[in-house]
């Protein structure tokens with residue numbers, strides 16, 4: 361799925377029929393860029409929103425014929441519940457899964473007394489134990505430590521463990537500082553982690569949202585980018601331009617460093633992903 365240069369797109373499951381129409385319109389445009397696959401995010405923490413993901417996966421597969429990779433989260437779920445979802449994906453011909461822990465929602469039921477809360481590695485093992493090589497399983501990578509990280513050495517230990525459990529590739533949390541990505545790849549190599557780690561590319565369109573996200577998810581906004589966002593606070597058009605300019609500089613630099621695959625967070629839109637992909641391939 362990942363040999364040679366390529367692009368993949370992340371979509372999210374819409375909540376309304378109008379949202380689905382928009383998604384399918386964007387998908388038509390994105391499909392013309394020949395992505396390797398498209399992924400569809402999922403709810404987590406026992407939020408019961410898996411149905412939205414499953415129906416979006418079906419719709420995207422039917423409309424585009426592209427390989428679709430559902431995100432699956434396991435926190436707050438039992439092995440039987442996960443197997444039900446996996447069987448459903450198996451039946452409709454899904455071949456790729458992004459296996460994640462997810463985050464427990466505040467209003468989700470408490471963990472079952474009998475079991476521990478699952479980690480992504482548990483889901484990877486469940487998929488491989490029950491479905492062998494039918495599914496190609498990916499997972500997350502945090503080039504900046506996850507907020508719950510107990511230290512960098514532990515992070516690499518768990519990442520290596522996930523690789524040994526059958527995780528074939530990773531997609532990174534969004535980032536705005538390429539140096540952190542290159543350093544992370546070097547550190548992975550030193551720890552024997554040799555799976556492809558696809559850069560997750562996100563374009564800022566909302567200053568307030570990204571400030572909040574970067575604080576809670578510990579994602580660095582480089583000082584020059586932050587002050588540009590601050591200077592134009594409230595000017596939506598300027599923020600969108602600053603965000604896109606930053607992404608274009610980022611992907612040109614990634615191309616110059618030999619990166620060959622982008623995973624673009626689309627927010628169910630095609631305009632920016634198209635511009636970004638063109639800049640990357642022309643760099």
Ligand SMILES: Cc1cc2nc3c(=O)[nH]c(=O)nc-3n(C[C@H](O)[C@H](O)[C@H](O)COP(=O)(O)OP(=O)(O)OC[C@H]3O[C@@H](n4cnc5c(N)ncnc54)[C@H](O)[C@@H]3O)c2cc1C
Pocket residue numbers: 400401402403404405431432433459460461462463478479480481499500501502506507508509510514515518531532533534560
């Ligand atoms: C590319 C990408 C896509 C995402 N898509 C979604 C989505 O669709 N829906 C959603 O709800 N969330 C999504 N998330 C968010 C993700 O679910 C959360 O960040 C969650 O907090 C961690 O999930 P994980 O799969 O990284 O967990 P894990 O790999 O389980 O790691 C979580 C934490 O636990 C530690 N850890 C890992 N393994 C073990 C272990 N065996 N024992 C003890 N500690 C361990 C890790 O070091 C880390 O600190 C996504 C994240 C990324 C990067």
